[in-house]
Amino acid sequence: MNTHGRYKPELMSVIGMFVNAIPLRCQLDPNWSFARLVEEVHQIATDSSNYSYFPLQRILAQHPLASKPAFLDTSFQFDSNPIEKNCDQIMLGDVCLCSVPYSIKIGTDEVVIGIVSIEMVGGAYCPLSPENPDQRLLMLLKQTRCRLVLVHFMTQDRFSGDIITVDIDAIINNDDIVSSSDSDRLLCSMVTSDCIAAIVFTSGSTGIPKAVQLRHGNLVDCIQSLKYLNMLNQKDITIQLAQCSFDAHLLEILGALILGATIIMLRRKGNMDLMYLATVLSNKQVSYMFAVPTLLNSLCDLLDEVQIPHLHSMRSLCAGGEIVSPKLAERIKSNVTRDCLIWHVYGPAETTIFSTYHQVNSTYQSCAIPLGQPLPNYRCLIHDEFGQHVIIGQEGELLVGGVGVFFGYIDRDDLTEKALVKIDGAVYYRTGDLVRIDSSGLIYYIGRKDYQVKLHGQRIEVGEIERCLLDSHISACVVVKWGDDHLVAYVKGSGISEEDLRTHCRSRLPPFMIPSMFIVLNQLPLNANGKVDRKRLPVPDFSSLSTSTSNTYNAPHTEMEERVHNLWCEVLQTADKKISTTSGFFTIGGHSLLFIKLYHHYQSSFGFDSHTLSITPFLQQATIAEHAKLLETINFADVKSKAWPTLHISEGNNCVLLNIR
Incomplete structure (x- = not known):
């Protein structure tokens, strides 16, 4: 997170500003009713796509009713009426931000409050993943010259004393989060469309990750393009699935807020628990979702097996990050209604979330699904190795221009100059992707020019x-x-x-x-x-x-270990049916999506749900021996007392889990 020279006391005082943003940003009377505030804000908010301040006014103005919450599963909702006493709440006059009883807090509501607070203070949001080793985190902080890091109780010990951190939990729970000086300071923190809104890291061939700088204008204009296509709209209920290292999470959070949609924030690691995910999609009537094809394949496998209603509420489903096969498209269609819009989307981080799209309809009969065509206000060119336009069917490099092209890489002018090219007065990003175009103007992916790859x-x-x-x-x-x-x-x-x-x-x-x-x-x-x-x-x-990654092979000793061992062999598709009980899942070829499948096998084989035993402890101790110990707890009468529950913020003083998001 980069706050452009602002100091710790200022940021501490504005973390809670998301709650109080309407009266502070718009210079309105905080004693007015919420309905009056919304009406006044509506009069002054701008819908200009050419130039505007960050549209936080519109974010709040589009959530005026308790029946239209801003967030559900880990739930924020604006409410001007009295609420139940058992709900956690933050009050400002008769405006209230509350978390409904169903919510599970860790790593979810802090994410949204943190992102919006950073933008409000004029900072640039730069997500850090807790899965990164300490050495890499320090390298990323040094590269951005970050002044402050926003953490919570699970991640505050990841940084040395040389790095200033702000504990969002302590500030959210502070009763005195606003003062008159805070109001004056915030009102001066106006940003324009050219200011940096977010920094996203991508892998770098030099061994150092590249810091992609996205402007407010990039984000807002990209989201407006998606709105124009009706890919995402104000009436949608969206679900937040993407990891913070994946730029798609910017659309899921900021995009939904800007358009006035509802956001479902899953509990921690909820995107890896397929049964829980499918239940939330059904129960919460989710109408918009973005997911990578591998996850969608696993979700379709689950829906084919269990008695969960198919995704009948889904209005718009986007698949991207990997190539979408025709077979997967057919599987998706079988789990949604005929009216559901299915999109194949593509876009490097340097062109802001998505840059091309293709609607996969019921009459599609090709052997390959194209990347499609540019989003509104985007442009695509295909050049050969000599920089000349290719003809129909000829292979060439894809160049993307338009409103989404990024500002540049931090402190890497050499890489920025190579990545950006000016053609006829417009700036284009050289994607490095080899594509071809057909007679209908549809773009098809072929491969990479270099040795860059995509994995999940x-x-x-x-x-x-x-x-x-x-x-x-x-x-x-x-x-x-x-x-x-x-x-x-x-x-x-x-x-x-x-x-x-x-x-x-x-x-x-x-x-x-x-x-x-x-x-x-x-x-x-x-x-x-x-x-x-x-x-x-x-x-x-x-x-x-x-086989074991060491010279020692430890065979299963108990019946439970034998059952777990057999499930591991099935998921990992081992030829010799021989896995050491002390081998780590992720050190013997396993990855997150295979782990999702393994957890689902556990649920179906041992008859428990995610409320009884969540996926989190299995991830923390990913060996056959430790999994067997965890699964043995479900044999006791009082299962829930032995489960490893996700903790409320106030219960987690001694917790060692990490989440920097």
């Missing part, structure tokens, strides 16, 4: 992983993506332990960038030019991932 929606420069490995005691390496789920590192050397390489990567890279397998070779195959010949690299045997 995350954009990864394999060069960053290679440079991390070269910092250890190896002389050469190459990282390749195999299939849809695995990164494989080929390493030149001798006497090198796979576990040492994995440990080295864990200390420097986020989990989604750690290779599933490390293959040590005496010599990497080279082509005539002396470069690594990737086509001659040996095919990895993923069945070997199921």
